[in-house]
Amino acid sequence: MIIGVPKEIKNHEYRVGMVPASVRELINHGHQVIVETNAGIGIGFTDEDYIQAGAEILPTAADVFAKAEMIVKVKEPQAVERAMLREDQILFTYLHLAPDLPQTEDLIKSGAICIAYETVTDTRGGLPLLAPMSEVAGRMSIQAGAQALEKSNEGRGMLLGGVPGVEPAKVVVIGGGMVGRNAAQMAVGMGADVTILDRNIDVLRSLNAQFGSQAKVIYSTVDALEKHVLEADLVIGGVLIPGAAAPKLVTEEHIKSMKPGSAIVDVAIDQGGCIATSKATTHAEPTYIVDDVVHYCVANMPGAVPRTSTFALNNATLPYIIKLANQGYKEALLSDQHFLNGLNVIKGQVTCKEVAEGFNMEYVDPRSAIENA
Ligand SMILES: NC(=O)C1=CN([C@@H]2O[C@H](COP(=O)(O)OP(=O)(O)OC[C@H]3O[C@@H](n4cnc5c(N)ncnc54)[C@H](O)[C@@H]3O)[C@@H](O)[C@H]2O)C=CC1
Ligand SMILES: CC(=O)C(=O)O
Numbered sequence: 001m002i003i004g005v006p007k008e009i010k011n012h013e014y015r016v017g018m019v020p021a022s023v024r025e026l027i028n029h030g031h032q033v034i035v036e037t038n039a040g041i042g043i044g045f046t047d048e049d050y051i052q053a054g055a056e057i058l059p060t061a062a063d064v065f066a067k068a069e070m071i072v073k074v075k076e077p078q079a080v081e082r083a084m085l086r087e088d089q090i091l092f093t094y095l096h097l098a099p100d101l102p103q104t105e106d107l108i109k110s111g112a113i114c115i116a117y118e119t120v121t122d123t124r125g126g127l128p129l130l131a132p133m134s135e136v137a138g139r140m141s142i143q144a145g146a147q148a149l150e151k152s153n154e155g156r157g158m159l160l161g162g163v164p165g166v167e168p169a170k171v172v173v174i175g176g177g178m179v180g181r182n183a184a185q186m187a188v189g190m191g192a193d194v195t196i197l198d199r200n201i202d203v204l205r206s207l208n209a210q211f212g213s214q215a216k217v218i219y220s221t222v223d224a225l226e227k228h229v230l231e232a233d234l235v236i237g238g239v240l241i242p243g244a245a246a247p248k249l250v251t252e253e254h255i256k257s258m259k260p261g262s263a264i265v266d267v268a269i270d271q272g273g274c275i276a277t278s279k280a281t282t283h284a285e286p287t288y289i290v291d292d293v294v295h296y297c298v299a300n301m302p303g304a305v306p307r308t309s310t311f312a313l314n315n316a317t318l319p320y321i322i323k324l325a326n327q328g329y330k331e332a333l334l335s336d337q338h339f340l341n342g343l344n345v346i347k348g349q350v351t352c353k354e355v356a357e358g359f360n361m362e363y364v365d366p367r368s369a370i371e372n373a
């Protein structure tokens with residue numbers, strides 16, 4: 001198979017779909033890899049590194065899209081990239097369709113086979129291709145939140161850990177999954193007063209086992225959420241209902257009643273955000289203020305630490321890329337229900353239930369969509 005890796009074009013996005021070592025693996029499996037010039041330059045990989053691994057370098061994204069049978073990316077395709085997709089081409093990347101009608105419509109129109117990293121599941125109920133970036137974003141959320149609390153950023157002027165004799169900041173983490181657990185780990189490490197809310201009892205038990213008395217672990221009701229959010233100096237939004245738009249758990253009224261200068265980091269923004277006043281921002285302009293609350297809502301947080309992130313992402317995606325290339329998408333997806341869960345759009349049909357329901361579109365069972373393709 002011919003596998004194409006274009007350079008990412010989202011704002012301050014320096015990750016890349018494949019590192020040279022992954023290219024070499026695919027070449028060893030007998031495939032051909034084409035890479036856009038300078039695709040890896042943001043993480044220190046030159047064209048020469050890719051050539052050494054066996055790739056061919058092409059001068060533009062248009063060349064890569066025109067020739068590749070499968071496109072491997074990081075972020076959801078931007079409008080100019082969507083225009084280059086073609087029927088029967090495989091697209092393997094993050095999509096986050098639920099909050100993004102224009103992208104969903106373009107992918108339907110393209111006729112391509114669009115497999116989203118973030119809805120692939122595993123046998124333990126996890127999301128193996130989202131997890132590595134959630135680890136990164138969860139950890140980063142505390143750095144971002146600490147900065148947002150600085151006075152020069154219109155924050156309350158609080159140090160997360162306080163100092164001897166002065167109280168630490170209260171950090172409230174909504175959603176105790178991969179993002180929440182990693183955020184809590186960093187916040188605890190910095191000496192903050194940490195509370196984690198989730199509504200899955202098994203998750204609560206596991207958080208309790210990990211953090212013991214270092215963090216409060218609370219069942220997430222409207223009541224509990226309101227109490228803790230209104231007391232918070234920093235709120236981290238990390239809830240997820242896989243495939244679906246995030247529920248708006250923190251309301252406009254809550255934001256109005258939060259302490260002036262408090263901060264929120266809505267990591268769930270890539271699924272639309274779990275805070276009513278959130279709107280996606282970029283690394284160039286990461287924050288804005290609503291009702292004196294600093295909002296950080298960057299939808300590609302791991303893009304800021306692209307070297308760590310690309311390796312972490314590639315470690316997880318490589319076996320799936322190899323499977324698609326070796327077996328073709330039909331066999332690769334039909335033989336593995338968890339991989340099949342990644343299929344969001346195929347040849348004009350929506351095969352992710354949450355996306356179809358969210359946009360009032362017809363849902364087609366992915367298995368029959370493939371069998372009829
Ligand atoms: N902005 C960015 O750059 C990035 C964003 N993300 C996003 O972060 C979000 C979280 O991802 P993960 O932690 O991997 O998901 P996860 O599935 O590991 O964790 C989500 C948690 O939310 C909990 N939850 C669901 N409804 C809840 C409610 N009403 N109250 C409290 N908890 C609730 C679930 O029980 C689960 O434990 C996703 O939207 C993901 O796409 C991930 C990486 C990067
Ligand atoms: C998951 C995601 O949105 C990211 O890594 O950018």
Ligand SMILES: [Mg+2]
Pocket residue numbers: 255256257258259260291292293
């Ligand atoms: Mg206020």
